[in-house]
Amino acid sequence: MDGRAKNQRLALGGLLALFLLLATVYNALSIPFEAPDEIGHFYYVVHLLQNRGLPVVPADGPHPHYEQEGIQPPLYYASAALFVRALSAPLQLDLKDAGESLDVNPHSVCARPGARYNVKYLAHDPHRERFPYQGRVRVLHVVRLWSSLLGMVAVAGVFASVRLAFPGVPAAAWLAAGLTAFTPEFLFTAGAVSNDNLVTALVSWGVYLSLGMVRDGLHWRNTLALGILAGLAALSKFSGALLLPLALLVIPVASSLRRTRLSGRKFPTPDWPLLIAHWSLVVFCFFAIAGWWFIRNWTLYGDLTGTRPMLEILPLRREMSVGMLILELPGLFRSWWGAFGCTAPPSGFYLFYLLLMLGGLVGLIVDRRRYRQDWAQIGVLLVWLAMMVLAYARWNWVIHAAKGRLLYPAMVSVAGLLGRGWAAWSVRRRWFPRVVFALSAAGAVVVPVAVMAPPATPPRVYASTAEVHPAYPIDGQFGPDIALLGYDLDCVSFEAGDSLDLTLYWQALARPCDHYTLAIQLVSAVPGETDTLVNFNTWTGGGNYPSGYWHPGDVIADHYRLRLPDDVPRAQGWILQVVLFDLEDGARLPVTLDGQPAGKTAPLSLLRVGASDLEGQRVAEPARLASPVQFGGAVALDGVRMAENDGGVQVTLWWRSLAPMTSDDVVFVHLYDASGQLVATADGPPLSGGFPTSLWQPGDRLHEVRIVPWPEEGAATLPSVLEGAGADRGTAAPFHLGVGWYDPVSGVRLMATAAGGERLPDDEFLIPVLP
Secondary structure, eight states: OHHHHHHHHHHHHHHHHHHHHHHHHHHSSSTTTTTTTHHHHHHHHHHHHHHSOOOSSOOOOSSSSGGGGGGGGGGHHHHHHHHHHHHHHHOOOTTTTTTTTBBOOOOOOOOOOOOOSSSSSSSOOHHHTTOOOHHHHHHHHHHHHHHHHHHHHHHHHHHHHHHOOOOHHHHHHHHHHHHHHHHHHHHHHTOOOOTHHHHHHHHHHHHHHHHHHHHOOOOHHHHHHHHHHHHHHTTTTTTEEEEHHHHHHHHHHHHHHHHHHHHHHHOOOHHHHHHHHHHHHHHHHHHHHHHHHHHHHHHHHSSSSSHHHTTTTSSSOSOOOOHOOOOTHHHHHHHHHHHOOTTOOHHOOOOOOOOHHHHHHHHHHHTTTGGGGGHHHHHHHHHHHHHHHHHHHHHHHHSSOOGGGGGGGGGHHHHHHHHHHHGGGGTTTTTHHHHHHHHHHHHHHIIIIIIIIGOOOOOOEESSSSGOOOOOEEEEETTTTTTEEEEEEOOSSOTTOOOOEEEEEEEEEEEEESSSSSEEEEEESSSSOOOEEEEEEGGGGGTSSOGGOOOTTEEEEEEEEEEEOOOSOEEEEEEEEEEEEOOOTTBBBBBBETTOOOTTOEEEEEEEEEOTTGGGGSSSGEEEEEEEETTTTTEEEEEEEHHHTTTTEEEEEEEEEOSOSSSOOOOEEEEEEETTOOOOOOOBBBEEEEEEGGOOOOOOEEEEEEEOOTTTTTOOOOOOOOOHHHHHHHHSSSSSEEEEOOOTOOOOOOOEOGGGOOOOGGGGGEEEEEO
16 A cells, blocks of 8 residues: 555545544534434334334333424434444443433424523433433434444445546546535434435445446446445335336446447447346345345335335425425525534524525536546536436425435435535635635534524533522412522613523422423513513523422523513503413412412512604604703603593693603692692502502603593593693683692602793692683
């Protein structure tokens, strides 16, 4: 072996080792049982380990979680079961908890882009799922390791195939292998339990053998190996059976090319006996290995492929068209590069991979004149890609399956062609391929830490209450098992569209008997109103640490960042409160505060939320005063409207905040008779206490309605409002309304000034009520 070949082997070994390391990281950070269909694939392995026989659909064993996956060909699952059995003693593997239920999170927002909480589809106990793992979770990670080893075989197969396809462009093989090894979704799949890993590995080497036939002609050893791989691939996943028609197509092409080179004729006469012999060998090997599987399917289900019983379980499409298939291409693109089960990355994540694909395609077009010597190999890659695309389209026509991993058996074609395209750029800019390789590797490294881990990380758990120091301590308790120690809140004043940062500090007094739903609510502070601005329901820990898994003594820092609505009709106060309840029957846990019963809601704080449309809150022209009246330089009265009301007069007041106020002042609305005697009042804080002035911010506007009762001897018809800053008691009117503010503690009124700064008598704004 010369030094160059040795260095290439060492480099390939380094790439494969790096892939295995990354796949192991994805394995560790991927949430157990949350990868697509991982439950079904894993419990197929469990069934083989515990029953030593193939599953039957519908389920015939104690663990029916394999569902439709029980109809899949058995090779991946059997090999995984053997791998587990081989490591069972040294790793102390057991499946005693395999029969435990897998609870579904009712608040799950699985795969919703930008979701922060309840990303997981299932309930997870972080105590049992962290390293070194326990029970079935440990077995799951071992099976995932087997998938990663198979993924490494696939990467090697891509490298070997592309090197054979483009022998004159060595960079193409390295780029193709790098694109495969560093595709985040491919790594995610290689770190999950899925039969896609085995079929991708087998067909990658099957394509390698096909390319070898095209280049070197027919050899019995290659034909035998291709037939064996086709049979094994069919026993891994039904799409792997397409290696058989690929082989049947490649054999005459390889024979024709060989005879052309020897005879110099473009269309030599086919050697039919030789072709039939090679065809027969491939078909014989295929059915000798996989034939029994088709017979079993026919015997059990009356269907050779087993597709029919699978479709009886899966939800079928009600309608489908070519247009719908095209509309699903963006989803297919995203899931090819990275969807990660329930964790959806931000849309900007895919921009790099879009540029990656476009750059490779442009390179293919630019360098098209150099493909003459490689046209046959390119034809094999394109034919295999077309076969996989047609198989995917056929399956997706029946069920909704816009998942890129279903096309991973065509990774050798996709990565090979893109690698060849990017290699074309190295003619003028040799650093281009290196940059692409490095950026792909960097993306693969960043994804598990920056995308997968954050929404799935459990909340921080402390050993004792002495380790936490809430900004707002509370002596609260929900039911007999859960204590609320306090909370942190970033501020108490918000605008529409802002985000609220809240951390709740819980303590498990005993192990709760259920996964309770936590409701974080912002309800109107105005008495009698039932409006709710925010009602966020979640399992505790953002879905990552349900209360049913808490251990006695745990102190949990439960953090939430909630966005307020963009549309808030008026500025006012909102009560921040929390509730714990059983989602099944809606029963709320009783609350005690400071040892006293407090109902079934725990109020935390009174918050201000400003209005989203300040212009929309401005006073209508008929109600606007000629010039606003100011009180204490902090509040302006912009408008007043009066109307008759049963038993009194309805007064609507429009207020505007001018400056912050430290105290919670009170509005007075007094009704005076013609002699100036006080005959009725409607005093009270703004919005009946629903918006204390200590929460007001400059620019806040609100209007409120107050009812002033008529005295028994009084009578009035339609009231009117005199334009201007005010009126004195000498005005000829049977009644006057006086409006102002005062400090409820001292009783001192805020100074009332009209336009120009003139102070009003008695610091009140008088409005005549005329008959």
